[in-house]
Amino acid sequence: MENFKFEKLRIWHSAMDFGELIFDTSARFPTDEKYNLTSQIRRAADSIALNIAEGSTGQSHKEFRKFIGYSLRSLAEVVTCLHKAKRRKYLNEEEFSSFYSQAFTLMNSIGAFRATLVVKRASKPKEPKT
Structure with missing residues (x-):
């Protein structure tokens, strides 16, 4: 079975795992946050992997870099x-620290991957020497 390009990327797998952890944890948020913080954090977490996938189907490194930027x-x-969840006491310090650390690691991984996507720039023609 063939795989899509993004399915071969470690950052996509990491983003998928992170999104599921966020989804599971946000299920504990109060019901009055269902259409606010719960929805917002879930959509943002899902968007990380979704943008990696969408960008990987682009026609250029420049376009892929743009979508990696959206993921970041x-x-x-x-x-x-x-x-916000910590301030509202939906997460304790230990939970927050764990998620924060995972997010920081993911950010560094995505940033490092983005740096490998070199955008070829058209060089300016050199002025003739006179």
Whole structure:
């Protein structure tokens, strides 16, 4: 069986795992957060892997880098939601620290992968020497 390009990427697998952890943990948030913080953190967490997948189908490294950037922004959104959840006492310090550490590791992995996607720039023609 053939695989899609993104299924071969460790960052995609890590993002998928992280998204499932966020989903499971957010299920414990109060019901009055269902359409607010719970929905927001789940959508942002899912968006990390979704953007990696979408970007991998692009026609260029430049386009893939753009979608990897969206993944990083979604990850930052998740971290902000985690801060909100901690402040609202939906997460204790130990849970928050664990998620924060995982998010930081994922951010570094995604950033390192993004750096490998070299964008070829058209070089300017050199001026003739006179």
